[in-house]
Amino acid sequence: xxxxxxxxxxxxxxxxxxxxxxxxxxxxxxxxxxxxxxxxxxxxxxxxxxxxxxxxxxxxxxxxxxxxxxxxxxxxxxxxxxxxxxxxxxxxxxxxxxxxxxxxxxxxxxxxxxxxxxxxxxxxxxxxxxxxxxxxxxxxxxxxxxxxxxxxxxxxxxxxxxxxxxxxxxxxxxxxxxxxxxxxxxxxxxxxxxxxxxxxxxxxxxxxxxxxxxxxxxxxxxxxxxxxxxxxxxxxxxxxxxxxxxxxxxxxxxxxxxxxxxxxxxxxxxxxxxxxxxxxxxxxxxxxxxxxxxxxxxxxxxxxxxxxxxxxxxxxxxxxxxxxxxxxxxxxxxxxxxxxxxxxxxxxxxxxxxxxxxxxxxxxxxxxxxxxxxxxxxxxxxxxxxxxxxxxxxxxxxxxxxxxxxxxxxxxxxxxxxxxxxxxxxxxxxxxxxxxxxxxxxxxxxxxxxxxxxxxxxxxxxxx
Amino acid sequence: xxxxxxxxxxxxxxxxxxxxxxxxxxxxxxxxxxxxxxxxxxxxxxxxxxxxxxxxxxxxxxxxxxxxxxxxxxxxxxxxxxxxxxxxxxxxxxxxxxxxxxxxxxxxxxxxxxxxxxxxxxxxxxxxxxxxxxxxxxxxxxxxxxxxxxxxxxxxxxxxxxxxxxxxxxxxxxxxxxxxxxxxxxxxxxxxxxxxxxxxxxxxxxxxxxxxxxxxxxxxxxxxxxxxxxxxxxxxxxxxxxxxxxxxxxxxxxxxxxxxxxxxxxxxxxxxxxxxxxxxxxxxxxxxxxxxxxxxxxxxxxxxxxxxxxxxx
Numbered sequence: 001x002x003x004x005x006x007x008x009x010x011x012x013x014x015x016x017x018x019x020x021x022x023x024x025x026x027x028x029x030x031x032x033x034x035x036x037x038x039x040x041x042x043x044x045x046x047x048x049x050x051x052x053x054x055x056x057x058x059x060x061x062x063x064x065x066x067x068x069x070x071x072x073x074x075x076x077x078x079x080x081x082x083x084x085x086x087x088x089x090x091x092x093x094x095x096x097x098x099x100x101x102x103x104x105x106x107x108x109x110x111x112x113x114x115x116x117x118x119x120x121x122x123x124x125x126x127x128x129x130x131x132x133x134x135x136x137x138x139x140x141x142x143x144x145x146x147x148x149x150x151x152x153x154x155x156x157x158x159x160x161x162x163x164x165x166x167x168x169x170x171x172x173x174x175x176x177x178x179x180x181x182x183x184x185x186x187x188x189x190x191x192x193x194x195x196x197x198x199x200x201x202x203x204x205x206x207x208x209x210x211x212x213x214x215x216x217x218x219x220x221x222x223x224x225x226x227x228x229x230x231x232x233x234x235x236x237x238x239x240x241x242x243x244x245x246x247x248x249x250x251x252x253x254x255x256x257x258x259x260x261x262x263x264x265x266x267x268x269x270x271x272x273x274x275x276x277x278x279x280x281x282x283x284x285x286x287x288x289x290x291x292x293x294x295x296x297x298x299x300x301x302x303x304x305x306x307x308x309x310x311x312x313x314x315x316x317x318x319x320x321x322x323x324x325x326x327x328x329x330x331x332x333x334x335x336x337x338x339x340x341x342x343x344x345x346x347x348x349x350x351x352x353x354x355x356x357x358x359x360x361x362x363x364x365x366x367x368x369x370x371x372x373x374x375x376x377x378x379x380x381x382x383x384x385x386x387x388x389x390x391x392x393x394x395x396x397x398x399x400x401x402x403x404x405x406x407x408x409x410x411x412x413x414x415x416x417x418x419x420x421x422x423x424x425x426x427x428x429x430x431x432x433x434x435x436x437x438x439x440x441x442x443x444x445x446x447x448x449x450x451x452x453x454x455x456x457x458x459x460x461x462x463x464x
Numbered sequence: 465x466x467x468x469x470x471x472x473x474x475x476x477x478x479x480x481x482x483x484x485x486x487x488x489x490x491x492x493x494x495x496x497x498x499x500x501x502x503x504x505x506x507x508x509x510x511x512x513x514x515x516x517x518x519x520x521x522x523x524x525x526x527x528x529x530x531x532x533x534x535x536x537x538x539x540x541x542x543x544x545x546x547x548x549x550x551x552x553x554x555x556x557x558x559x560x561x562x563x564x565x566x567x568x569x570x571x572x573x574x575x576x577x578x579x580x581x582x583x584x585x586x587x588x589x590x591x592x593x594x595x596x597x598x599x600x601x602x603x604x605x606x607x608x609x610x611x612x613x614x615x616x617x618x619x620x621x622x623x624x625x626x627x628x629x630x631x632x633x634x635x636x637x638x639x640x641x642x643x644x645x646x647x648x649x650x651x652x653x654x655x656x657x658x659x660x661x662x663x664x665x666x667x668x669x670x671x672x673x674x675x676x677x678x679x680x681x682x683x684x685x686x687x688x689x690x691x692x693x694x695x696x697x698x699x700x701x702x703x704x705x706x707x708x709x710x711x712x713x714x715x716x717x718x719x720x721x722x723x724x725x726x727x728x729x730x731x732x733x734x735x736x737x738x739x740x741x742x743x744x745x746x747x748x749x750x751x752x753x754x755x756x757x758x759x760x761x762x763x764x765x766x767x768x769x770x771x772x773x774x775x776x777x
Contacts, residue, residue, distance in 0.1 A: 041567075042559070042574045217559045226562035236563045241468050252467045254619065254773040255721050 001063075001405045001412070011068040011462055014179050019063075019412075027062065027407060030172050034060050037168050043160070045220050045450060058161065059455035061406040064169065065417065065437045066180075069464040075138065075146060075421070076431045078331035081321060083134050083423050086153055086308050088324035090130040094120045094304065104319045109312060115154075115361065117269060117304035119276055123293055125302045127199040127426065132264075132300035133192070134423040135159075135435075138331070140402040147334045147399065148317070149418060153308035154301060155266055158436040158456075159422050160224040163188060163231075165458040166434075181463040183433035188422065189231035191432075192264075195424040199298050200261045208261040210234040211251065213242075215267050215283045220451075225266050239267070244287035249297045262298040263288075269303045311360045311394045312338055334399065340391035348395040349386065352379050355395040356446070357386065370446060372398055398446060406439055406457070416440045418448050419459065433461035465564070465619055467774035472561035473620060474627035474775070479554035480573070480604055481631040483547045487600040489514055489639070490537050492669035494593060497530060500661050508533035514642045514669065517545055534593070539584040547600055548584045551577050566614040569607065576603035619720055622713040623773070629713075630766050633706035634759060636693055639669050641755040647686040648751065660684055666693075670701040690751060691743040703758065707735040710765070717773075725772035730765045734758070 001012045008016035035057060038044075044055040067075075092099055093110050100107045110116055135156025137149040166185050170177055193210060200208035214225035216238050229236035241251045242260070250257035265272065271281040276289040291297050307313055313320075315336035321329035337344040337355075348355060352371050359367045369382040386393050403414035421435035437459040438448035448454040493511040497503045505528055512518040512533055520543060525532050539548045555577040562570060580603060583596060615621050640647070646662040663684045667673040670693065679696070680688045697704045711731045718724045746754045770776065 039578065040571055040575055042562075042570065217556060222559070226559070230563040235466055235469075237466065238468065241466050252774050252777070254465055254467050254470045254623075254717075255723070256774070 011066040011071075011460075015064065015066060015176070018176060018179060024411065028409065031060075031062055031407060033172060034062060034168050037171065038164070041164070043164050043223055045223065058450045059441060060165065060168065061439055061441075061455055061457040062169075062172070063405050063407050063412070064176075064458040064460045065404050065419075066460045066462065067434075068462055069183075071144075072183075072433060072461045074144070075331075076433075078146070078148075078329070079136050079138075079421060079423060079431055080429045081325055081327070081330050082136060082148065082151070082317070083131070083425060083429055085317075085321040085324045085329075086134065086151060087128075087130050087425065089320050090153075090302070090305055090308065091124070091128060092324070093307070095122065095124075099320070099323055102323070104323055105313075105316050109316075110307070113307055113310060113313075115269070115304070115306035115310055119289060119293075120302070120304035125199075126201050126295070126298045129199055129425050130302040131305050131308065132195060132199065132302075132425055134425065135420045136331075136423065138419045138421070139334075139399060139417075140419075141399050142402065146331055148331050149334060150311065150314060151308050151317070152420070154306040155268070156420065156422065157221045157224055157266075158420060158438075159188060160227040161456050162422065162432070162434060162436045162459070163227075165436075165456055169458045180460065182460045183463055185432050185434045188432050189228060191424055191430055192228070193232040193234065195426040195430070196262045196264055196298070196300055198426045199300070201295050201298055203296065204261045209259065210262045210264065211237045211260045213237055213239070213263050213265040213267055215239075215271070219266075221266065228264075234264075239271075239281075239283045239285055242285040242288070244285065244291055247291060247294060247296055249285060249288055249291050260297065262300065264300045269306055272299075272303060309361075311336070311358055311362070312340065312391075315394060334396045337395040339386060339393040339395060344395075345386070345390045348393075349383055352383055354397065356398055357382060357393055357395045359392055360394060361392075366451065368447075370398070373445070401446060404437070404439070404457075406441070406455075413443070415443070416446050416448070417457075434459040467776070469561050469564050470619070470623040470773050471770070471775035472557045473564060473624045474769070476554050476557035476561065476573075477624045477627035478631040479550040479557065480607055481628050482545060482635065483550035483554065484601060484604040485632070485635040486515055486537055486545060486547050486550065487597050487604075488671055489669050490534060490593075491597045492665045493530075493533075494597075495668055496661065496665050505530045505533075510642060511537070514639045515545055516638060517543055531590075535588060538588065538596070548580065551580050564620050566610070568610040568614045572603075572607040572610040576607055579603060619717060622716050622720075625713045626710055626769065629706040629709045630762060630769075632701055633703050633710075633762050636670055636701050636703060636706070637755050637758050637762070639666060640690065640693055641752060641759070644751045644755065647690050648747075663689055672699065672701065675699065687743050687747060690747065694746065694754075695738060695741060695743060697739075704735075704738040707731065707738050711735045714769075725768065727765055727768035727772050730761065730768055734761050734765065 001008055001016060003009055038057050038060060044057055099105050100110060131153040133156060135152040137152065139147050139149050141147065162185055196210050197208045211234055212225055212229040214222060214236055226236055235251065237251050242249055243257065245257055248259040249263065250259050267283050270278045271283040273284050273286060273289040274281045275286045292299055315338050317333050318329050337348050339345045339348055348357065355371045357369045362368060369378065371379065401416040404417050405412040406415045417437050417439050419435050419437050422432045424430045437457050439455045439457055440446055440448045441453060441455045489511050493508055496507055508528060508530055509518065512521050515537060521536050524542065536543050537546055540546050541549050543549060555573055558565060558570060558573045580600065583599065611624065643662060643666050664673055666689060667676050672692065676692055679692065692699055692702065694703050696702045697708055699705055714728050714731050718728055
């Protein structure tokens with residue numbers, strides 16, 4: 001919030017004045033109010049592996065993160081470029097594979113990747129869109145320095161927190177929204193529905209029927225699934241509600257089976273169709289891939305997009321962006337060592353105490369090592385795993401992440417954050433101004449994942 | 465609407481209704497133990513029986529004590545009909561059909577769960593019981609109120625209401641059936657203190673001890689009590705009232721969907737039995753036989769609705 005001279009950074013100026021006029025006890029009470037709102041509404045998530053704590057609240061911080069219109073425009077351009085490149089990349093690897101032929105990416109990295117789906121080869125999804133909804137994780141290291149930490153092109157989650165955080169802030173501090181002109185995020189559900197409907201299969205007549213597919217109430221993101229279905233005004237379905245009948249995917253209603261045109265699925269590829277993928281999946285719909293390939297349903301995001309989330313693929317993103325857009329990537333990648341390469345592996349093992357090491361298919365902060373804060377034993381154990389399966393890992397330097405203020409009982413304290421803006425892709429790209437800011441609540445920590453004790457805060461993009 | 469959603473609403477409201485009814489049963493049981501000289505823990509047999517868990521209780525407890533019975537009925541999650549289990553199942557169903565509920569209804573349900581989970585997580589002390597039972601009734605009342613005040617009157621509403629009244633009819637008939645012998649006119653006992661107690665406890669377990677007084681001038685008479693709980697359409701927990709509601713909600717569904725199912729016939733037949741019947745005929749036929757038959761037809765209706773509206777397949 002403050003510059004080196006201890007003055008508020010320009011976007012925080014109005015907020016800072018307001019904050020100075022507030023009574024600390026009042027703000028502590030507001031923090032408690034926020035928690036009650038979340039608990040009452042049932043905005044919870046599940047942490048796997050904790051039998052007793054099946055429903056947890058994500059801690060919410062009442063100080064918004066504020067981004068100026070100028071900063072945002074710059075970011076948005078970079079994100080749009082990246083998202084277009086990702087779609088072009090997916091189209092290419094499932095068709096002509098020019099990027100492989102041009103020698104920019106090793107063939108094995110694509111074709112032997114578990115997230116690469118041979119079933120998608122030669123198939124063009126409706127509208128040519130693969131990733132309808134993308135979340136790009138971004139960190140900041142300096143005034144104008146942004147890095148992309150990872151791409152979430154499969155099923156980015158967290159957008160309900162973006163919306164509920166804003167809702168909560170407006171309920172608690174309405175005056176702040178008069179003092180500051182904050183760009184709207186509330187349109188997201190409507191835009192999502194429009195975007196999904198616009199990519200209905202070509203044969204769809206009338207108003208496309210959209211549904212959200214959830215694994216069910218025990219899934220960690222169930223709240224979000226029900227929230228989005230509710231906000232969009234579409235059915236929330238489970239695999240057991242759906243069946244393939246006469247070449248269409250239909251849902252069982254109280255009046256019989258009715259066809260669905262667009263399925264926003266929050267179920268992983270592996271579980272989508274037990275006839276094509278994992279036979280033991282009870283979450284999916286037998287035969288849906290045949291309907292999909294026949295062009296009778298749109299699946300968002302398309303199966304096989306998960307390869308973009310692969311952290312080894314990530315390391316090639318500068319090449320990917322340049323290859324498909326003809327321009328240098330506007331947003332920088334964090335330098336990444338691919339442990340599959342012997343020289344890199346050697347370097348990583350020698351510098352393990354300086355690096356962050358991640359599984360290529362990992363997510364949610366599981367299965368990673370943060371070298372500088374890990375114990376000696378943790379490092380040694382991890383080095384063994386790394387040496388045994390080098391191609392399962394990448395390593396990155398720990399960045400000097402910028403901090404934002406959070407509210408603690410003693411006042412304000414700096415914490416590290418990242419930012420996940422949400423992007424909708426149809427015939428155009430729409431980026432919601434703001435996104436989900438995740439905070440590492442522990443002092444000095446760099447891990448922001450909610451499953452690892454991170455929190456969230458409202459994110460404001462100011463109007464010009 | 466999805467068949468699974470209809471199922472979720474139906475069971476959500478059945479469980480909320482059941483939670484409240486169990487709380488009433490415990491309340492009536494407590495009342496008896498407090499006011500009746502010579503009452504013993506054995507009296508809880510009847511309460512467990514009315515709740516349909518006497519067998520299950522005896523599998524976990526070798527002896528019957530009031531404290532164990534109350535604990536089993538209110539907070540034991542190994543008992544699928546305990547208040548805690550019902551609230552847990554009710555809320556899980558509500559989560560499943562979250563998109564079909566108004567925010568008010570969902571929040572009332574979620575807050576009920578949060579509150580009761582906290583209160584029922586620790587062992588109960590006798591002094592806490594009156595307040596606890598009030599809270600359960602109060603929380604369930606809030607869900608009902610939020611539901612009434614905010615839900616669209618469409619098929620979602622109809623399935624929820626049908627769930628409520630199928631459950632309520634089941635509960636009322638079970639309470640009566642367990643106590644039917646109390647209502648059998650036996651000349652030697654009429655007017656005795658024992659009868660008055662038992663009769664009052666029946667009325668209390670359906671929150672009807674006051675309203676009975678208004679309708680029947682306060683005189684406890686076995687035939688009147690049976691009449692009140694079976695045939696009196698003004699009495700909101702009577703079988704007749706439940707079937708007025710069930711048939712009207714089923715009729716709305718038939719209109720909306722333009723389709724009459726087997727369930728409609730069954731419901732209409734049960735309703736007409738209740739509408740045309742007289743209490744003396746029922747007593748002559750045998751109260752127990754009548755109630756046994758009613759419970760099985762009520763279950764049959766539930767199965768037909770489940771199938772006809774594709775709850776599971």
